[in-house]
Structure formats: C-alpha cells, structure tokens
Amino acid sequence: MSTDKQKKIAIVGAGLGGAAAAALLQEAGFNVTVYEQSEEFSRLGAGIHVGPNVMKIFRKIGLEQKLSDMASHPDFWFSRDGETGDYMSRIPLGDYALKEYGAPYITIHRGDMHATQIDHLKPGTVQFGKKLSGVEDSGDDVLLSFEDGTTARADIVVGADGINSKIREVLLGPEDPTYSGWVAHRALITGEALAKHNLSFEDCVKWWSEDRHMMVYYTTGKKDEYYYVTGVPQEKLEFEGSFIDSSREEMFEAFKGYHPVVQALIESTESVTKWPLKNRNPLPVWSEGRLVLLGDACHPMKPHMAQGACMAIEDAAMLTRCLQETGIDDYATAFKLYENNRKERATRVQSVSNANTFLRDQEDPAWVYGYDLYAQDLKTEG
Template identity: 35%
Template sequence: MEAEGQARRALVAGGGIGGLAAALALARSGWSVALFEKAERFGEVGAGLQMSPNACKVLRWLGLYDRIAEGAAQPGAATMRDGHTGAPIYRVLLGEAAEARWGAPYLHVHRADLHAALLDAAREAGVELHTGAPVASYGTRPEGARLKLEDGSIHTGAVLIAADGLRSPLRRVLNGPESAHFSGQIAWRGTIPAEWVPEGLVAPEATVWAGPGRHLVTYYLRGRSLVNFVAVEERAERVEEDWSGAGEADRLRAGFAGWHDDVQTLLAAVERPFVWGLFERAEQVRWCDGPVALLGDAAHAMLPFMAQGAAMALEDAAELVRALSEHPRVPDALLAYEAARWDRVTRVQAQSRSNGMLFHKRTEIGRLFSWAPIAALTWLAPGLAAAQLDWLYGHDVTEGLP
C-alpha cells in the first residue's frame, strides 16, 4: 500500500450496524480507523433483528456471538399463517435444525443490544469514534480519500467506507442525483412486554401472519421477555422514511381489523408504535470510486421482507476485509469487494420484493395458487422446503478469513 501511516488509515462514515461492523473488522485486521456518526450520541431505537445463520457466522468471526446469544431469543421455527384463519401455510424448523443444516443458529436480537456490542468492541479495538459529525462530501487523491464534514473539517485516509444509511450523502456524491419513490407500503414496529399478553399467545417462532394487502411479523426478544412486532400495510397515503416516526396505535389496529383473534389480542397491547414509509431506489450504478466504497444500506437498500438488511451489512464488512487483505492497491480491493457482493445482495433484494407480493395476495384465487404449493412442499417434503434457503443461510462469507 501507499506510504506508511496514511496507507493503513481507514475512514468510516456512519455509526449504525454496518459502519460499526466495518470499523471493527478493519481495526481487527490492523487498520487505524476513524468513524464519523452524525448523531450527537450513539444509540438505536427499540426494535428487533433476525440474525439468520449467515449473520451469526459473521458475529462469531467478530468475536461477538456469545455476548449476543446470551441475551437473544432462539426461535424453534419460521412459520407463515393465514392472517384471518390462522391456518399454517409454511413452516421450516430452526433451533437445532438450523445449526445442523446451515452451520449456525438463528437468533432474534434486540437491535440496541447488537449495536451496543459492536460499539463496545470497536472502542476496545481502538476505533476513533466521532459523534455529532455529519458527513457532507468526499474527494479522491492519489494517496487515498478525503472526507469533508458539514462543519468544514477535512479528514484523510487510504480508504473511505460510506456506511451512512438509506439517504447516504456520500452515495449521492458517488452516483449523482437519485430518486426514491414511495412503495405504497408503510411499516409499523415496536416491542411489547411479554407479560402484557396472554401466556402462549405468541409462539416461540418467527411468525408471519399474511393477508390481503398487509402482513404482521411477530417474535420474541431478550429471552422471551419482549414481543417484537413489525406490521406492514399497503397504503396510498405517503409516510416519511423515518424509523423513529411516532405512529398511532389505533390506526395500526384499524389496519388489521377482522384478522385472527390472536392478532387482535396482540395489537390491543400496543401503546406507542413507530411507523415509517417503505421507499424503493434504483439499483446503484456503482459502489466504488477509487478509494471510496459504499456498504450496507448505502450500497444496497432493500425492502425488509427477507429480514436480511443487517445480515447483508455484516457480510459486507467481512468481505471488505478479505478484499483489502488480498489486493495491495485499495481501489482494486474495493472493486473486488463490490464484485464479490453484487450478485448476492441483488438476489436478496429481488427475493425481498417477491416475498412482499407473496404475503399480500389480495384475492382468494391468488392466495390459492401462491400458497397451496408452498404448503404442500412444507408438509410433504420439509427437507426440500428448508433447502430453498440453503443459498442464503448456508453461505459463510467469513470462510478462510483469520
């Protein structure tokens, strides 16, 4: 690499899960890392994350799995039910079956717990953490990247990783003006103390309740002390893309009126949900510009219907370190990173869109033709049903990494 010192300095924009994972992975591999977060302090809103086996493999590589697993909930299965009748449509065993088939468990994790673990590990690894530091733009130079913050200060390094989220300022510098259009769907989310709902109401599984124009996902967090919910409904009224937007519980309940009694009982316990609009963006023309690369949502925003957003960001961090270790020149390494990730994340994006359409079938005939084959496969050939996820959950991006 170019000149000593600067040649091993990395800049990371964004202190979310992707940014912290990248900063930690880089620091652990010998880089001097400075991370810049726009918020005045680090923190995450209360919400759940599904850490599928491919994500848990990255957590193991980062040395965080034991801490995360200690406070997580482990579902016994992933299920899909008819939102009105409760009839089972799809079921794949997780728990011990996930470890046996895909090489790692499937966990439900509180987002704040994962964020705190990454933040603590980054501090311990010597990452410089700067808060209240929104990024504005970047430039490139023969010896590396130049990051400009909104306050006018300049920071330099051999590599700049833009993990600055869905509305990434650095992505706009790299790719020019962009358009994001409202998908016609909104998402509600929140957590409920498990003691607020009748015992046994929520199965210890990752459950999707599916129905015309909407679906509800439920699962436990923090050793089954919290119930996490994510409810998505199609709506013409535009809602801003703000994860911390306050929603009205009565409007949430109204959207699922007439659904199964278990759904009604659960939503009756919701007090203060968050609500945000789901937006779609055109695929990025490129992720890289010399010593600059996008990572996580900044690179490949996706609809949440595969529960893979955080998992893909974690995988990005591992593949980034691999590429930088295998290619002496940073620009070559970043192009290799992009090439290694492109097909996989594009497939996840496409499957996420497809799942949204599958969950929301509006007509009985549409549900029959879409759901009946899935149900038949699940009950008649459960092994074959699980095999449909081998490409995703069985993948180990850390294989061969020290």
C-alpha cells in the same frame, strides 16, 4: 513505503454495517476511524433477525457467544394465514440451524446488538457528531469535511451511511430514494402485557394476508419483549421524516379481520410508530476512486426478508477479505473484487425481499442461511 497499518480507513456511518466493518478491519490489523453524524446512540425500539450466515461473521469478530446469550433462539419461523391462523410454512431453525447451517439463528433487540458491536471496537474508534458536508478525492487521498467545521483525511473511505448516503451521492449524483407504496408499523410489547392474555405467542411468526403482513418475535432470551413489524400498503406518503407516531386505532383498522392473537397484540400495544419503506434500483457502480459503498448505501431493500442488516454485515466481511487480499495500495482491485463477489447475492436478496415472498410457503432457505462467506473462493469476474 507506508504499511497498511499506517494507512487510514474512514468509515462514514456507525450503524450495524459500519460497526461490523470497523470491527472486522481492526481484527485484520487496519487503522480505522468511524465518523457518525448522531451525537449518541440510544436503544431504539426495534428488533432484528440474525441468521447463521451472519452469526459466522460475528464468530470471527468474537461476538457470537455474547449475542447468543442475550438473544431469543426460535425453533421455527412460522408463517400463518392472518385470518384463519392456518400454518402456511414451518421453517426449522433452533438445533436444525446449528446442525445444517453451522451457526445459531437469533432474534434480538437492534439496540442491544448495536451497543455490543460498538463496545467491542477500540476506544476512540467512533467519532460522534460528525455529519458529513463534503468529500474530495484528490487521487492521493480523500478529504472529509464535517458540519462542525472539522476535517479528516483517509486513504480510502467506506460509505456505510444508509439509503440517503452522502458517499453514494458523490459517486452517482443527488437522487432521492423512491417510496415503495408500503409502510411499516413497529412496536415493542412487554412480557407483562402479553401475560394478561390467555393465548400462546410463538417465538417467531409472520402473519400473512394477500396484501399485508405482521412479523412478530421475541427480542431477548428472557422473552420479556415481544416485537412486531408490519408491511401495509399506503398509496401516498403523507408525512416527512423517518417515521411518525401511529396508534392502536390505525392498527386495528389495518388488520381488521385478522386472527385473535394479532388482535391481542394490537390491544397490548402501548405505542407504535409508522415508517415509510423506501428503495433504490440496483446501482451501476459500488465504488469509484478511493470511495466504496456497503449495505443500504448501495442495495437498500424492504425489511420483509429480515436480511437487510445481514447483507450489510456480509458486505463488511467481504470488503475486509478483499482488502486483506490486495492491501490498501491496490484498493482499486480490492473494490472490484468486492463488487464481483457481493453484487449477485445482494441483488438476489434485495429482489426476493422486495417481492415479499420469502418463507410464505414451505421452502428451503439454505441459499440464505447456509451461506458461509469465508468458504467462498474469491471470484475475479462478476
């Protein structure tokens, strides 16, 4: 009988979750190939929070220190009233996170983190330009077909292909995600532009009002990039695609009456994009046959809690644990174990994130940041 090392795992999608799954599975001795529809990756202008819950996973991969060295390490997550600037909460991070949660809390450029993850994989792991066109689970293996005319076979397939997942469609049928009624504006501001203002810019702060917010933080340890992402209600989605260009004028209108620091950020913005926030209800199943989902493919969420990518990486770590427990031959048990040990937490985070209440007021976030996936006993029942 062939060993797990001879069997093949295909991951569809080389985003943050897919790259983490590939690294963890390789570290565990599995044979992995990642199929990515993009021709190449670029340093897209977006930031990301990485909590201690996920830095512990990067520790296992061997990337914790490298990511820490390039990232910003905020001492607090501040929440402030958008108009008055009054503090609504001060959530300790920094040294407190190291002591209480067992790992650092960082903010980093998404592209820098992603490139570090991809570079860590074995050469040839990621196959670019592989847009999936067909999936056939014969029961003995899975045949993947791509738009470039090539095919590949695998013993199991991990769908890490995002909210519009082709693997999810195979499991549950075609269904468009729903528009949430919110958009997110995203922009990177240079440290040079910030220096023109005689103002204090905090390392990590979320400005709130009743129906909108702006989250702002540094994306590098050098603090030469300051990033913001918003949540703003917009009743109708008036454009197609992932995003469109926005403008300072639109931002000034959206945040009229907000604090002078927010006005200075908008004034310093050279370019800003606007993204629709889309969603899905919790899925009835995360796997079927030899196919299994992770991350946004099975539990997409609004970015308001800064844990979407972290949940995908936690999924990757738990799926790896379960496959190590059972072996690939007993993939059905592994997939059931994986869902039993992830669904409750992922659904809770999805719900809180979508509600946009996390850390608005003073609270203890230990249930999120203090979580250690490797310290959890595997539950055989959900």
